Amino acid sequence: MATVKLLSDDELSADARAVFDDIRMVRKSDFVNNFWRALAHDPKTLRRTWNSIKDVMGPGALDPKTKEMLYVAVSIAHGCSYCIHSHTAAARAKGMTEAEYGELLAIVGMAAETNRLVTGLGVPVDEAFLVDAVD
Amino acid sequence: MATVKLLSDDELSADARAVFDDIRMVRKSDFVNNFWRALAHDPKTLRRTWNSIKDVMGPGALDPKTKEMLYVAVSIAHGCSYCIHSHTAAARAKGMTEAEYGELLAIVGMAAETNRLVTGLGVPVDEAFLVDAVD
Amino acid sequence: MATVKLLSDDELSADARAVFDDIRMVRKSDFVNNFWRALAHDPKTLRRTWNSIKDVMGPGALDPKTKEMLYVAVSIAHGCSYCIHSHTAAARAKGMTEAEYGELLAIVGMAAETNRLVTGLGVPVDEAFLVDAVD
Amino acid sequence: MATVKLLSDDELSADARAVFDDIRMVRKSDFVNNFWRALAHDPKTLRRTWNSIKDVMGPGALDPKTKEMLYVAVSIAHGCSYCIHSHTAAARAKGMTEAEYGELLAIVGMAAETNRLVTGLGVPVDEAFLVDAVD
Amino acid sequence: MATVKLLSDDELSADARAVFDDIRMVRKSDFVNNFWRALAHDPKTLRRTWNSIKDVMGPGALDPKTKEMLYVAVSIAHGCSYCIHSHTAAARAKGMTEAEYGELLAIVGMAAETNRLVTGLGVPVDEAFLVDAVD
Amino acid sequence: MATVKLLSDDELSADARAVFDDIRMVRKSDFVNNFWRALAHDPKTLRRTWNSIKDVMGPGALDPKTKEMLYVAVSIAHGCSYCIHSHTAAARAKGMTEAEYGELLAIVGMAAETNRLVTGLGVPVDEAFLVDAVD
Numbered sequence: 001m002a003t004v005k006l007l008s009d010d011e012l013s014a015d016a017r018a019v020f021d022d023i024r025m026v027r028k029s030d031f032v033n034n035f036w037r038a039l040a041h042d043p044k045t046l047r048r049t050w051n052s053i054k055d056v057m058g059p060g061a062l063d064p065k066t067k068e069m070l071y072v073a074v075s076i077a078h079g080c081s082y083c084i085h086s087h088t089a090a091a092r093a094k095g096m097t098e099a100e101y102g103e104l105l106a107i108v109g110m111a112a113e114t115n116r117l118v119t120g121l122g123v124p125v126d127e128a129f130l131v132d133a134v135d
Numbered sequence: 136m137a138t139v140k141l142l143s144d145d146e147l148s149a150d151a152r153a154v155f156d157d158i159r160m161v162r163k164s165d166f167v168n169n170f171w172r173a174l175a176h177d178p179k180t181l182r183r184t185w186n187s188i189k190d191v192m193g194p195g196a197l198d199p200k201t202k203e204m205l206y207v208a209v210s211i212a213h214g215c216s217y218c219i220h221s222h223t224a225a226a227r228a229k230g231m232t233e234a235e236y237g238e239l240l241a242i243v244g245m246a247a248e249t250n251r252l253v254t255g256l257g258v259p260v261d262e263a264f265l266v267d268a269v270d
Numbered sequence: 271m272a273t274v275k276l277l278s279d280d281e282l283s284a285d286a287r288a289v290f291d292d293i294r295m296v297r298k299s300d301f302v303n304n305f306w307r308a309l310a311h312d313p314k315t316l317r318r319t320w321n322s323i324k325d326v327m328g329p330g331a332l333d334p335k336t337k338e339m340l341y342v343a344v345s346i347a348h349g350c351s352y353c354i355h356s357h358t359a360a361a362r363a364k365g366m367t368e369a370e371y372g373e374l375l376a377i378v379g380m381a382a383e384t385n386r387l388v389t390g391l392g393v394p395v396d397e398a399f400l401v402d403a404v405d
Numbered sequence: 406m407a408t409v410k411l412l413s414d415d416e417l418s419a420d421a422r423a424v425f426d427d428i429r430m431v432r433k434s435d436f437v438n439n440f441w442r443a444l445a446h447d448p449k450t451l452r453r454t455w456n457s458i459k460d461v462m463g464p465g466a467l468d469p470k471t472k473e474m475l476y477v478a479v480s481i482a483h484g485c486s487y488c489i490h491s492h493t494a495a496a497r498a499k500g501m502t503e504a505e506y507g508e509l510l511a512i513v514g515m516a517a518e519t520n521r522l523v524t525g526l527g528v529p530v531d532e533a534f535l536v537d538a539v540d
Numbered sequence: 541m542a543t544v545k546l547l548s549d550d551e552l553s554a555d556a557r558a559v560f561d562d563i564r565m566v567r568k569s570d571f572v573n574n575f576w577r578a579l580a581h582d583p584k585t586l587r588r589t590w591n592s593i594k595d596v597m598g599p600g601a602l603d604p605k606t607k608e609m610l611y612v613a614v615s616i617a618h619g620c621s622y623c624i625h626s627h628t629a630a631a632r633a634k635g636m637t638e639a640e641y642g643e644l645l646a647i648v649g650m651a652a653e654t655n656r657l658v659t660g661l662g663v664p665v666d667e668a669f670l671v672d673a674v675d
Numbered sequence: 676m677a678t679v680k681l682l683s684d685d686e687l688s689a690d691a692r693a694v695f696d697d698i699r700m701v702r703k704s705d706f707v708n709n710f711w712r713a714l715a716h717d718p719k720t721l722r723r724t725w726n727s728i729k730d731v732m733g734p735g736a737l738d739p740k741t742k743e744m745l746y747v748a749v750s751i752a753h754g755c756s757y758c759i760h761s762h763t764a765a766a767r768a769k770g771m772t773e774a775e776y777g778e779l780l781a782i783v784g785m786a787a788e789t790n791r792l793v794t795g796l797g798v799p800v801d802e803a804f805l806v807d808a809v810d
Contacts (some may be wrong), residue, residue: 002257003493038256042507056245063232074246076390077212079484079619085264088543099196101581110191111209113383120346121173122137129220177372211525214349214754237717248518255481272662296550312777326650333640344651347617349754355669369601377639380596381614391578399625407797422697435548443796461785466774479786482752484619490804504736509702515731526713534760616795655786660751
């Protein structure tokens with residue numbers, strides 16, 4: 001299922017092709033996954049999204065594996081099956097062990113449970129957790 | 136706002152008090168936050184939840200800071216303000232730097248954006264990301 | 271916080287007043303809660319929503335208490351604090367005991383946890399659970 | 406997958422058939438999509454839902470295309486794949502161009518991103534955005 | 541689709557097998573559904589989750605049918621297709637009639653609608669619904 | 676509540692100040708709302724987010740009012756109270772009438788209701804709504 005046709009390489013506009021070239025160069029792989037092939041109908045959003053992904057998921061204070069695990073956690077909470085599959089694969093490719101994956105899932109489940117308990121009970125935030133928004 | 140009264144120490148049942156004692160011992164702190172005071176009306180759920188939290192958030196393959204950051208990410212996606220405040224405080228207490236926090240937030244936002252783009256486009260999962268569920 | 275002013279009785283249009291009259295008659299109470307006072311700016315949606323609520327929450331196969339408990343469960347999952355407060359109050363008014371409330375919360379939390387585990391693992395639906403959509 | 410059998414025309418109750426007749430008349434088409442065929446097991450909810458859809462999506466202050474685009478946006482945020490497919494098709498049928506569709510998706514993604522950033526940061530609402538709920 | 545292989549009986553670790561034995565004994569059935577076969581990669585989470593399910597869904601103040609219906613309601617709100625299918629089947633097995641199922645769905649839909657109306661309008665909680673969190 | 680201090684103008688880094696200057700210039704207003712003051716701790720995300728907002732919400736195929744209304748719809752579905760308040764204010768500033776606002780809310784509520792009905796029933800997508808993802 002999809003709401004647009006996935007574009008093959010020879011159906012890309014020049015603008016979309018330039019982004020695909022960069023994806024291939026940065027990832028050192030010829031494989032371009034379906035997300036980008038769906039997004040390629042709109043080269044402007046394609047480029048902005050790819051640039052943001054490079055920025056956000058590139059080198060920084062957190063290591064690449066942790067970044068992908070955070071991406072998986074959010075994707076589960078949002079119920080995006082595609083994203084779960086692609087970022088779980090990416091996390092494994094970046095070194096996530098099965099033990100770490102098990103703990104990730106357990107934390108996501110646990111957080112979901114306590115998130116809902118807290119919300120159902122309407123628990124007020126403790127003074128101790130507050131940061132003064134203004135002086 | 137709350138749907139139950141938060142129980143003070145002298146309003147606890149014996150069963151709830153035993154859990155509070157364990158919380159204080161494990162955390163090496165006298166402070167017991169409001170979540171447990173709301174949950175204390177139901178000692179069975181209080182005990183089960185606390186035992187699960189100890190299991191899931193205790194020593195394992197992932198370090199404590201990463202565990203708390205995953206908890207924060209899920210809590211943001213579920214919109215639980217209390218949980219966001221308590222686990223952001225916990226992540227900081229376990230060493231999360233402001234640079235790491237900034238990256239965490241950026242990843243949560245980025246994942247939310249691509250989760251919705253993918254869902255809107257109905258992108259089919261690439262063969263490359265599939266794990267055979269059965270042989 | 272609100273995005274519209276809550277209308278007091280003497281600010282209602284004739285159409286909105288007629289709905290308020292029916293709310294008071296059906297509920298046998300003079301109290302009209304804030305939801306209807308916010309919705310009263312749009313008498314058409316006010317009337318349609320009130321009529322639907324009467325239909326859905328009125329006498330049927332499920333008893334009124336169970337209906338309110340289902341309403342609370344969904345409201346927690348959607349993170350609607352107002353709805354949680356109003357329908358928890360309604361469930362209590364219709365006989366929900368604190369023991370039942372504790373179990374409701376425990377189920378909502380448990381479902382949240384397994385929902386996310388299942389989604390994270392991408393578990394395929396068992397044959398045994400399928401209903402043939404078409405012959 | 407489905408939790409009920411989809412009803413074909415000759416399996417409808419008289420009440421459900423009457424609603425199907427109205428759907429066909431209003432839409433000037435013989436095609437009745439699967440949603441209504443699943444809902445037809447419960448003629449009361451079928452009728453109420455169809456009447457509400459006619460009310461909400463019928464002529465008003467907003468044009469039909471904009472209404473469908475809002476429906477798509479909400480359906481993406483709720484992760485309802487069926488609804489995304491049916492209302493994206495409806496929006497296109499009512500004149501949504503591919504350029505407009507691209508912007509719709511970009512806005513949904515952008516909103517998702519900033520929604521989560523704001524929630525994660527716990528940003529307090531500015532005075533300037535508040536409407537006084539009461540005088 | 542799945543992110544792990546579903547384990548067959550002869551692929552289970554000793555720890556996982558012990559949980560499967562208990563599932564079969566408690567349910568008085570040889571059938572073990574896919575959720576547990578996916579979770580079996582992590583015997584610790586498998587055991588904790590199964591023990592929690594037994595606790596939460598076992599005998600209590602609410603009858604088994606009502607418990608399953610609450611589980612279905614939450615699973616719909618979280619968009620977990622697997623969970624919807626498995627718990628709808630369980631609710632039917634525990635006596636949920638089609639009339640009750642119709643009302644459950646109508647309530648979930650109605651709650652979703654008013655949850656979003658309330659959230660959009662930012663309705664403040666009425667004094668009458670508040671429980672004093674602290675004295 | 677907030678997890679970071681909101682930065683006043685004289686607490687901004689040079690990088691953050693440059694973004695604030697651009698916000699003020701583009702919006703032709705001295706007012707910079709709290710979202711940007713919270714985000715200002717991370718000038719990189721501040722700049723990327725502001726640039727994306729300008730791109731996505733700037734002139735295009737859809738008019739500014741419709742864009743803001745889509746933003747409001749998504750923010751309601753995600754339960755972001757701050758975003759609802761800020762973008763409802765923006766939509767009104769760009770010409771949204773109260774009649775249009777009433778219809779927006781009604782559509783969001785209606786979509787939420789049918790989204791959940793469809794999800795609960797597990798309705799399969801009609802052939803007629805499918806776009807071939809690949810030739």
